[in-house]
Amino acid sequence: xxxxxxxxxxxxxxxxxxxxxxxxxxxxxxxxxxxxxxxxxxxxxxxxxxxxxxxxxxxxxxxxxxxxxxxxxxxxxxxxxxxxxxxxxxxxxxxxxxxxxxxxxxxxxxxxxxxxxxxxxxxxxxxxxxxxxxxxxxxxxxxxxxxxxxxxxxxxxxxxxxxxxxxxxxxxxxxxxxxxxxxxxxxxxxxxxxxxxxxxxxxxxxxxxxxxxxxxxxxxxxxxxxxxxxxxxxxxxxxxxxxxxxxxxxxxxxxxxxxxxxxxxxxxxxxxxxxxxxxxxxxxxxxxxxxxxxxxxxxxxx
Amino acid sequence: xxxxxxxxxxxxxxxxxxxxxxxxxxxxxxxxxxxxxxxxxxxxxxxxxxxxxxxxxxxxxxxxxxxxxxxxxxxxxxxxxxxxxxxxxxxxxxxxxxxxxxxxxxxxxxxxxxxxxxxxxxxxxxxxxxxxxxxxxxxxxxxxxxxxxxxxxxxxxxxxxxxxxxxxxxxxxxxxxxxxxxxxxxxxxxxxxxxxxxxxxxxxxxxxxxxxxxxxxxxxxxxxxxxxxxxxxxxxxxxxxxxxxxxxxxxxxxxxxxxxxxxxxxxxxxxxxxxxxxxxxxxxxxxxxxx
Numbered sequence: 001x002x003x004x005x006x007x008x009x010x011x012x013x014x015x016x017x018x019x020x021x022x023x024x025x026x027x028x029x030x031x032x033x034x035x036x037x038x039x040x041x042x043x044x045x046x047x048x049x050x051x052x053x054x055x056x057x058x059x060x061x062x063x064x065x066x067x068x069x070x071x072x073x074x075x076x077x078x079x080x081x082x083x084x085x086x087x088x089x090x091x092x093x094x095x096x097x098x099x100x101x102x103x104x105x106x107x108x109x110x111x112x113x114x115x116x117x118x119x120x121x122x123x124x125x126x127x128x129x130x131x132x133x134x135x136x137x138x139x140x141x142x143x144x145x146x147x148x149x150x151x152x153x154x155x156x157x158x159x160x161x162x163x164x165x166x167x168x169x170x171x172x173x174x175x176x177x178x179x180x181x182x183x184x185x186x187x188x189x190x191x192x193x194x195x196x197x198x199x200x201x202x203x204x205x206x207x208x209x210x211x212x213x214x215x216x217x218x219x220x221x222x223x224x225x226x227x228x229x230x231x232x233x234x235x236x237x238x239x240x241x242x243x244x245x246x247x248x249x250x251x252x253x254x255x256x257x258x259x260x261x262x263x264x265x266x267x268x269x270x271x272x273x274x275x276x277x278x279x280x281x282x283x284x285x286x287x288x289x290x291x292x293x294x295x296x297x298x299x300x301x302x
Numbered sequence: 303x304x305x306x307x308x309x310x311x312x313x314x315x316x317x318x319x320x321x322x323x324x325x326x327x328x329x330x331x332x333x334x335x336x337x338x339x340x341x342x343x344x345x346x347x348x349x350x351x352x353x354x355x356x357x358x359x360x361x362x363x364x365x366x367x368x369x370x371x372x373x374x375x376x377x378x379x380x381x382x383x384x385x386x387x388x389x390x391x392x393x394x395x396x397x398x399x400x401x402x403x404x405x406x407x408x409x410x411x412x413x414x415x416x417x418x419x420x421x422x423x424x425x426x427x428x429x430x431x432x433x434x435x436x437x438x439x440x441x442x443x444x445x446x447x448x449x450x451x452x453x454x455x456x457x458x459x460x461x462x463x464x465x466x467x468x469x470x471x472x473x474x475x476x477x478x479x480x481x482x483x484x485x486x487x488x489x490x491x492x493x494x495x496x497x498x499x500x501x502x503x504x505x506x507x508x509x510x511x512x513x514x515x516x517x518x519x520x521x522x523x524x525x526x527x528x529x530x531x532x533x534x535x536x537x538x539x540x541x542x543x544x545x546x547x548x549x550x551x552x553x554x555x556x557x558x559x560x561x562x563x564x565x566x567x568x569x570x571x572x573x574x575x576x577x578x579x580x581x582x583x584x585x586x587x588x589x590x591x592x593x
Contacts, residue, residue, distance in 0.1 A: 101399065170438035177392055178451040178502065179428035188450065193441055 037279065044273035052273060056226040057255065061266030066274055068225040069255035072141070073210060073281075075229055075244060076251055079145020080152065080209050085202055087149070088156025092198075095157070096164040097186055116154035123151045124218025132219050139220040141229060142245040147215050152205035159201020163194035196296025203289035207282045213253040223258035225250040252278045338369060344410055345370040345510060345540040346391070351417075352404035353386055353395070360386045362564040363405070368510070368557075370410075373532065373541040375555035375572065377548060379592065382561040384544045388512050391416060391542065392430045393423035409509070428455065431503030431539075432512040436519045437495035439487035439502070444470075444479050447487045447498055451506040465505055472538070473501035474531055493524025500531060504539070511535065513543040517550065529554055548588060552576050560584045 055065025095112075099105045127147035137143040167190055175185040191198075229247035233239060250258075252274055259271035338344045346368040353361035361383045368374050376384040386395075393416065395401040403417040409429070416426050431451075439447050448466045449457075457465060466483075470476040475497045479490075487498055496516060503511055513532065517525040532541060532554055545551050551558050552572060559569040560581075568581045579585040586592055 168438075170434060170436060171440065173394065173397070173434065174438045174440065174499070174502075175450070176397055177394065177427055177432040177434075178506070179424050179454055180450075181424060184454060189440060 044276040047273035072249040073251040076144045080148040084149035092157045092160025096161045121214040124215030140246045148209040155205040163197025200289045207285040342369040347408045350405040354402040356400045366569045372556040374557040375551035378561035383564040430510045431508035435515045445483040469501040469505035473497045510540045
């Protein structure tokens with residue numbers, strides 16, 4: 001009996017030790033993150049007002065703002081969204097539902113997973129060669145949006161495939177057995193049932209793209225932009241214009257990078273405020289992803 | 303046939319003569335669609351059907367007939383190929399790679415060969431409905447579940463409403479669901495879900511309805527309701543049911559085919575097969591000596 005007692009005591013001690021270690025590790029990670037956020041908030045909060053949101057960058061730190069940066073982020077993101085999302089979802093559907101399962105699709109599969117892990121600056125180099133030099137898109141909104149699109153495409157493809165794979169075979173068979181074609185099955189069943197997973201993947205992809213700086217600097221994004229891209233709508237015919245695609249741009253992280261690299265302390269406050277805006281942007285996107293996932297899980301249970 | 307008889311001799315040499323004597327009338331019954339038993343119209347004829355998963359032959363020269371407005375049960379131990387045979391009828395195997403059909407499944411009255419490569423699987427699935435082992439409603443509303451097959455056929459508006467109601471009625475589910483058609487099908491019980499799946503398959507008026515062990519995931523009460531339903535559906539559709547439950551085959555079916563290791567060992571009227579099986583293996587299976 002005594003032997004067993006000591007054995008149990010040792011097990012319990014090990015248990016407790018690991019619990020303590022786990023708490024320490026968790027606290028360490030969270031504390032570092034919190035300290036970062038709190039520092040950012042303390043530094044930046046004082047700069048956040050209407051003036052900051054609606055002013056162009058300036059030589060005077062107190063008059064500078066992030067108008068061109070957040071508008072730039074919005075337009076670049078819209079290009080990324082409009083290119084990467086349809087391409088990624090379509091590719092995901094093709095690979096999961098249409099492609100024959102052979103060695104070629106297997107190689108493609110593995111490489112898409114690899115692409116998701118390629119450093120973003122490599123995508124920047126590729127975009128510089130392809131979009132800027134070969135296709136002469138210049139340092140434009142279009143080039144930036146496409147660059148970030150390439151970057152997040154694998155994330156969208158992988159998320160789409162995972163979401164489709166989570167749908168049980170019986171559901172597919174039920175649809176096919178009623179005489180539905182492949183496309184009818186995809187359109188009426190698989191896409192709606194996978195939409196939660198796909199939406200989550202899309203939002204994660206967008207929140208990745210929103211914070212990317214390196215590939216945009218690689219393609220030569222300007223850091224000082226004191227104008228907005230031309231409006232997509234005009235009062236005279238043809239009313240719609242795509243000139244904004246070819247406009248020069250800056251985005252929030254580049255604006256932040258610009259201010260951080262200046263020697264004056266006041267600009268660092270601007271950078272902190274920009275960082276705060278960027279973090280709020282990203283966190284709200286992630287929160288949206290979680291809400292969507294939760295609601296979808298509640299609606300559809302397999 | 304010769305092959306099948308020699309197989310019987312291998313299994314039980316002593317009963318060879320008896321088996322052969324009993325097989326003669328059985329053979330006439332199922333090898334000649336024109337010579338269907340009195341009052342029976344042939345709906346589908348399987349002829350020398352071979353089926354392969356890769357190099358693995360799962361069905362070996364299977365031949366039998368299915369009669370209109372009759373319930374035919376396919377029985378046999380696990381892995382005997384009964385579900386594989388069932389899934390040939392609506393070309394479900396086409397969904398998966400490395401599958402191959404040989405032979406014929408002729409669908410009457412038009413005489414089309416279901417498994418011919420030129421036959422469009424979609425057409426066969428529009429004409430032949432299927433109910434699966436596990437209830438598999440779509441995660442949509444009860445109404446939308448039944449309506450999907452109709453929508454595929456272009457049914458719209460009030461006709462769609464009427465047909466959904468008719469199908470739910472036919473599946474004995476209307477009274478329970480008429481006030482909750484917009485609710486998710488997942489809120490129904492297992493038995494109700496399976497009846498919903500039957501309604502879904504019935505909605506588009508299939509010529510044949512395939513049941514793949516439709517009650518194996520259900521409790522006895524739900525099972526009894528499904529069985530009642532299947533018998534009541536006989537008047538409007540030809541039914542083929544795979545079951546591993548011999549009592550169920552006995553209760554439901556007019557004809558029974560017994561498969562073993564991919565071969566059809568015996569096919570006969572259920573009453574005949576269950577009382578005086580022609581083949582010793584059928585007898586062994588029915589009496590529970592293997593399976």
